[in-house]
Amino acid sequence: MSSEYIVEVSDLKQYFPVRTGLFKKTPLKAVDGVSFKIKHGETLGLVGESGCGKTTVGRSLLHLYKPTAGEVKVEGTTVTPQNIGSMRSKMQMVFQDPYSSLNPRMTVEDIIGEPFDVHKLYSNKKERREKILELMELVGLNAEHATRYVHEFSGGQRQRIGIARALAVNPKFIVCDEPVSALDVSIQAQILNMFEDLQAKLKVAYLFIAHDLLVVRHISNRIAVMYLGKIIEIADSDELNSNPVHPYTISLLSAVPIPDPKTARSRQRIVLEGDVPSPLNMPSGCAFRTRCKYATEQCKEQCPSLTDRGNNHFVACWNK
Amino acid sequence: MTEYILQVKDLHTSFFTDAGEVQAVNGVSFNLEAGKILGIVGESGSGKSVTSYSVMRILADTGRITKGEIYFKNEDITKYSEKQMHKFRGKHCSMIFQDPMTSLNPVYTVGNQLMEAILLHTDKSRKQAKERAIEMLELVGVNEPQKRYNQYPYELSGGMRQRVMIAMALACEPDILIADEPTTALDVTIQAQILELMQDLQKRLGMAIILVTHDLGVIAEMCDEIIVMYGGRVCEQGTADDIFYNPCHEYTKGLLRSIPDISGSKKRLTPISGTPINLLNLPKGCAFCARCEKAMKVCLSYQPEELEITPGHYASCWLNVKERMEPGKEEARHEF
């Protein structure tokens, strides 16, 4: 069965039991009813404050955690504990930290080759090596460095190694969790270009998690904004930036430091008061209401869900 | 005449390691005007933090200022005794660090640490010091300061801890605040709060700020003057408008080209090719030469002279020198 979408996520929930007293456990609702779809070869950006659940969405989507509830479909097939093994070859993850996510005792060759071994993707040693070198070339690594250890590489090169490993199984979909956040801007540009080239060549789709909104806007076709476990706005990249609707999205966009002095001087920052509420002690109704200047009684009582505002733009807000 | 609160002249700082001398800072000069914000940008390892640590003289044991002067109100602090430095750090110049968790002591309450800092550097009584501490917490926008006073650092959010750090740095009303990546660990919305706070305090208290960051957005929003560093040297210096709208060093140009366009166009990014330089083995000529697409022969062997492009805007790149030379006269000096 084929489908227009590579991934369809519906009402995904991920609760973590957290000990809050001697005998008491409270569910921490890290992801609380998230739905989205990603087309083949498309990039969906995912942004939001630290702790809002971005990484958890990525992980439970790939069943690295067992989701508390909800459904994930890959190319139309529901992911289950039984078929997750074979599904893994369709979806991969690239992690934020290029320093700690790779085993320092393995050579680059072995790191990239590991998925080949796991999924038995070669018939002899020579073929294995050829495939590895091919991947290294694809991500812009020097093939002569295949026998080096990770610590001999710079941050940007390590990130390439991580990406090569993810590509080894020929996935159709990659969750990229802050893949450029730890890198210098000039290296960041190299890696972003590489993601775009790979997408053009291999038609792979990305869920691209990042906190730098300029980067997300640059790379994404669509962007989803999360706040405390829920998506509160989702739209095409340009639409979201020129016409943000949710008060949280508006303040988020206004807070992004703009690398242009004239624009920076002329615009008005909307600085949000206060901190994000604790996910263990969430406000009733809309989670954003404690920091929202438009909050009404309704926001206290009922949590708004995403509604269609036309132009492929969805917003969860009672007042906007 | 402009009054400078801090003048750094030809600063050289090295670390003497087993592998050899790491020349982290190689001839940095800048002037900081009272009440202004000076930004330092540059890639990872370019010497931004070491420059700030040199001013505070809080280098690692292996590190040493090998050459240069640092004038605070016309006194060379590199000649200060440790006792004088102690007073300088407490009264005149404070620093906030990137990670607030490593600079706050986890076993003491926020209030206790703040009060101790005040007691150490002023002759206030304990009661006065406590009052001042609570006042400071209020000043930096910590809600319920009375309650926070008795809390431990781990009980506060990241943004709140960074505020406490700022309160601590400002408790003795320094003339200079050095902020090394003060918001890198924070969310954009919290970052905006902290930047707003720093701007507000700078205006109200009239202090000068040195803001170290690799975020060009933060630089554009905050700074009067900007220094761009590469390989332990200043490659360009000027106002925000000079640097962003008339960059005159190939590294600065490359840096600006490698960030996504603010208009949101999906135009392909232009990275700076090559790898960062090795400080153990500095090139003879321009530090950026190996990565520069426009490098000339002269760049390999001679360090570029600093030229004043327009008043107050300086850049060290041979291309500018070449451009200024009268046609036909180039040969007179170097072979370009």
Ligand SMILES: Nc1ncnc2c1ncn2[C@@H]1O[C@H](COP(=O)(O)OP(=O)(O)OP(=O)(O)O)[C@@H](O)[C@H]1O
């Ligand atoms: N394994 C776990 N056990 C308990 N709580 C968890 C676990 N993983 C994440 N959480 C909590 O779930 C919430 C969401 O965390 P998550 O890491 O997904 O956030 P994030 O949006 O990726 O944040 P950041 O931008 O800081 O990476 C947080 O409150 C976090 O403390």
Ligand SMILES: Nc1ncnc2c1ncn2[C@@H]1O[C@H](COP(=O)(O)OP(=O)(O)OP(=O)(O)O)[C@@H](O)[C@H]1O
């Ligand atoms: N204690 C030390 N011993 C040896 N070398 C050091 C030491 N501290 C710093 N260095 C070196 O000095 C150079 C400049 O470091 P510095 O910390 O100033 O960089 P930076 O510009 O602040 O970079 P970042 O943006 O990553 O913070 C680096 O190459 C670094 O490895």
Ligand SMILES: [Mg+2]
């Ligand atoms: Mg995360």
Ligand SMILES: [Mg+2]
């Ligand atoms: Mg630094």
